[in-house]
Amino acid sequence: MDLSDLSRLPDSVLWPLHRDGLDPVAELSRHREQEPVSRLPLPFGVRAWLVTGHDEVKAVLSDVGAFSNDFANFAGSTGIGARHDPGGLGFADPPVHTRLRRLLAPEFTMRRLRRLTPRIQAIVDEVLDAIEPGDAPVDLWRAFALPIPSLTICELLGVPYDEREQFQRLATARFDLTGATGGSLAAISESLSYLSDLVDRQRRAPGDGLLGMLIREHGDAVDDRELTGLADGVLTGGLETTASMLALGALVIAREPRLKRLLTDTHPDDGVIGGGQATAQFVEELLRYLSVVQVAFPRCAVRDFQLGGVRIVAGDLVACSLSAANRAGVFGADPEVLDPTRPAHPHLAFGHGAHRCIGAELARMELHVAYPALVRRFPRLRLAVDPGQLQFRDASIVFGLQALPVLVT
Template identity: 50%
Template sequence: MRTRARAWVSKLVARRIQRRGIDLSQLSFIPAPTKVPLQRTGLDPLPRIAELRAAGPLSRLPLPFDFTVHLLTGFAETRTVLADRDSYSNDIRHLLGGLGHTAAEDVGGLGFTDPPLHTRLRKIVTPEFTMRRLARLEPLIEEVVARQLDALAAAGSPADLAREVSFPVPFQTICDLLGLDLLDRDAFARLGTQRFDATGGAAGAFGAVSEQRAFLFDAVARQRTEPGPGLIGQIIREEGDAISDVDLAGLADGVFTGGYETTAGMISLSTLVLLRDPAYAAAVRDGSRADVDRVVEELLRYLSVVQVAFPRFAKRDMQLFGTPLRAGDVVIASLSGANRDPVWAGADPDAFDPARVPANGHLAFGHGIHRCIGAELARMELRIVLPALLRRFPDLALAVPQQELGFRQLSFVYGVDELPVRF
């Protein structure tokens, strides 16, 4: 009965949105108001985010068509909405009519899936991301880090830290975890960046998604007959035909993409932050595990490289913090804005301060049932790579002024494509 009710609500929302004529797969531009949560000034959210937050936790973004989007910027309010699994849907497929029925159905994965399918799929992969299971990856990560630091040294000073360390460390880790042998690393680096890049609108991003998922569909198909040693093969052995190729490829896609692009951004930007003050670098290079943990958590809060959470679609007409919502309206949470909320973070939230210990964890990984399943893996990689980097190269420094770095201008995942360093 509950399943039929959910299906009815989803169809109702889809019909209302379709009547508004919205098809994200055909949108080749991003309306100016929606760019605000995707843009930054250096490492900081635009001042406009703080202005919106001060005016109220929920702001309507004025758009040129009949499609209502509200932006959340307050910490407590964002946490409340992300924890609400009953009032919102994450299923985006009703907005992708231009991809065709089959291709639109293939856009899934945990981030764009609702219960009960989301519950079943997440239950399949959750055991792999417990601390106990992840502990066995630690020697592998240490080996990958050591190899890439050797590559950085071999490249000679100055060198590109992003190319030699930030990207290959999480890329190789996630490939080993999934059981993937992807030789065309540069192609995946390009597609990973493009799928989060909003400069060409949603159309360009979904094109990159489709191209990247094709690799994973092929990997799943090959492992159906000969399951590999990684997570894909393990799921096939345990679930068999109970999980479709589409759902398994969606799971692999979510783990793969969430496991390397975001962590690659964090490694580069964290290094940038640590190099600004010798005391920060020393705390990571020479400090205890507790010191490193505190720095990593503050880096996650301060940088919030995943700039917005997955969009939520209101399932019914309702009131949200005094604002009326119609079924089908979109609520987008600015994670970078919420993590800089002074009500939660305390005084001077725009400053990097490893001594900061706010109540309730930050929202860098999201919250609720769609919280990033690879959060602990990302933490582990940062705890390993940052101390190792600073110990191996104690005189590490930027090779260019920060203002000359090519920060991404309009991306759901913030970062730099190159980070020149000298040593």
Template identity: 50%
Template sequence: MVATYLKKWVGSRLLNRTTRKGGLDLSKMKMFPRQVSMPLRREGLDPVPEMEKIREIEPVHKLAHLFGLNVWMVSGYAEAKAVLADSTNFSNDIRPLVGSDPNKPSEGIGGLGFTDPPDHTRLRKLLTPEFTKRRLARLEPAIEKIVNDQLDLMEAKGPVADIVADFAFNVPFLLIADLLGVEEDDRDRFRALGPARFDLSGGGIGVFGSASESRDFLFEIVRKQRKDPGDGLIGSIIREQGDTIDDIELGGLADGVFLGGYETSASMLALGTLVLLRDPDNFARIREEPGAVDAIVEELLRYLTVVQVAFPRFAKHDQELFGHQVKKGDLVAVSLSGADRDKAVFGPNAEHFWPERAPAAHLAFGHGMHRCVGAELARMELRAAFTALAHRFPDLSLAVAEEQLRFRDFSIVYGVESLPVQLHATAGSRQAAG
């Protein structure tokens, strides 16, 4: 099985790295000094206070020197954009981190997030046409149906429901499953593969193990659809570009869509709902002011920036980075959540949710060649979900004290474990939402 191969591949290389000088054991992530986890720590919805202090003094900051590897954190907005856009000096190829040879294509792990040009350029060109606004517009009725169907189920379960389990995770899952062309019989297995992909609380090997399982599943789907292409994205690429991409690459692309569109959107829906419950005036604006949802969604994306750090970047050579000497192979972690709170760009109230602020390009979807290809799809989901939620349940409220909420600590994608709410449904609410 591909999963078994990948697990052995990752495990052996991590073991090799830890048994020679300069090795890095990702499974010991929880044993790292506290400052290394800074980009993944928050207080409620806000980055920890140390983040702002460091950003103001040193937007490029050396977090630690571990196992022969320097780890740098970039938390300034301008500095983050510069690093994310620079493919000359930085690489996203993760293979050296786990002791693999980057010059051997057979040892690749696939996917856009861990790929450099020219492979990245070729693969992204295959995927980009599927995410143009024109093609995505065809999904709008499907998105609205999924949203309203889930709200129907949630309302039937009420008067108390869990936004996380009953709504936020279901909407993007169903959409991504439809988009990729995953058959009904395979969906329960597919659903279980998401959250563990971003959870570092159990160590790095757990993340790689989860990654291998989801990729194994998607490789199976790809092999099936090679013989009988379905109606989804995988089948479309096979029909139109099948001769230019192998199964590992196509499975990696599909995994990237899954990775970028499932838990990220779910966390945005859940945390976005929490923010709107804190701010009932803006929740009401979604219902009362046509078009208000656009600015509210953009500000939620900036304010929450649930993908806390970008894909790791590695210095290709010794270089100076904003006054610091960075060595070849050093890991540079771009704090997207930190950069999106930069007061130099977003104003003195950057730590507040304020949809009326002057427009500025946030980094919630990243920047440069690795910017999320499904950004517009995510916006469509959020607009549809919050609009329907505001119309269906205008008096929505928390069912527990906010102090009782448990957030997903030490996760690349920040989120809340559960969000119990009182629905206070209104008569004929689905018709009003339509």
């Protein structure tokens, strides 16, 4: 099996990645309520399961003893080949995962991240300054959603600004299963090649970013391949996902005037970075509702496991639908509806367990700053096309828009 085959997989496999507008397809809800663990008919003799139930998803994501993220196991199950292993936190098991996460974790505590707050606010202001008000439509995907996390992650890693467009292209291509690249393999290979060269440059002259810090503080205790994998995970994990959230959130805001009032009525004086408590509550509800990372990276069962009344056999692949789990009844009344006043309940938009997104707080900071700033700068923000004309990315692990044309005058 080659990853390029994913672009030709039948709809019977790709359907959990489809959407009906912003909503997961209704079939996911039916599965969650009636068959929370069901067979996913992968070709090539691969035995796989789709997990849609909230409790069942949490059980898989939290049990690193029964379900492995190690790319070697995934490669062995699918026949992809270990040579395509991108490395990094997402594709490692303890104790390797534990050691690598401990290297990164100090940089992603809220205390450390607060030093980026002025820079994030400046980035958002610079991006909004570059948007020219007028009668012509503006593509907020390109002009707003993509540059904010790109510049933030470049700032964090120490990536030269003049190379950020290359990363935007690679990060977008690697998550689109039906793109012209024939799957994500080509984009993964190209981005890893670039990052390997970046690590080599940082090894010779450590900068002030995350890579330079890791090299200065840990030296040869972390090798270049591990650094490349960590950088790849930080950049792609923080770029495409946050960009999709910013664009889709802007779409929701443009269509609902009540949300504009909520965001402009909040103030950054109650301890919440970038906005008020109402903004923070809105961001959490939007993260749950949109679930832009639709499916967690597939796990490989390393022992037999009973899950949702189904017997998972060692060697089986398990794919957890985060978009389905985040619409479960545990979130209160009408979980299929966006409710910015919904009582807080831990969602799964950033995953769960040992592999929960290490950059979750950084993403929250960007969203808290960007949404209120967008509405205050352009209070008459509205769609430039009929909602039915919007093009969403189809069959993509990271859900998002192809473009977001708006009027800002």
